Amino acid sequence: MQSLGRHKLDRPEGFMRHDWIFAVLSDLHAYAESNDLQGLALKLEETLAMARWEVAPADGEDSPDPPHLSRPAH
Numbered sequence: 531m532q533s534l535g536r537h538k539l540d541r542p543e544g545f546m547r548h549d550w551i552f553a554v555l556s557d558l559h560a561y562a563e564s565n566d567l568q569g570l571a572l573k574l575e576e577t578l579a580m581a582r583w584e585v586a587p588a589d590g591e592d593s594p595d596p597p598h599l600s601r602p603a604h
Contacts, residue, residue: 548585555581 555578562571 548581551581551585552578 555574559571559574559578562568562574
């Protein structure tokens with residue numbers, strides 16, 4: 531079976547190949563917030579910021595500054 535990971539798939543014009551991950555992370559974030567899972571919601575916000583930062587160059591956008599990530603309190 532051939533991997534499609536490196537092949538360009540037919541997509542509607544303007545569709546980013548990574549849009550699905552943002553939708554999933556956004557849904558998880560909404561779930562965490564609506565269920566008072568504050569720590570998970572924070573980590574998902576950070577994950578969304580990191581995903582945007584890492585995906586931007588792959589989608590031909592200028593690379594923004596890396597996101598600031600919180601550190602766990604000890």
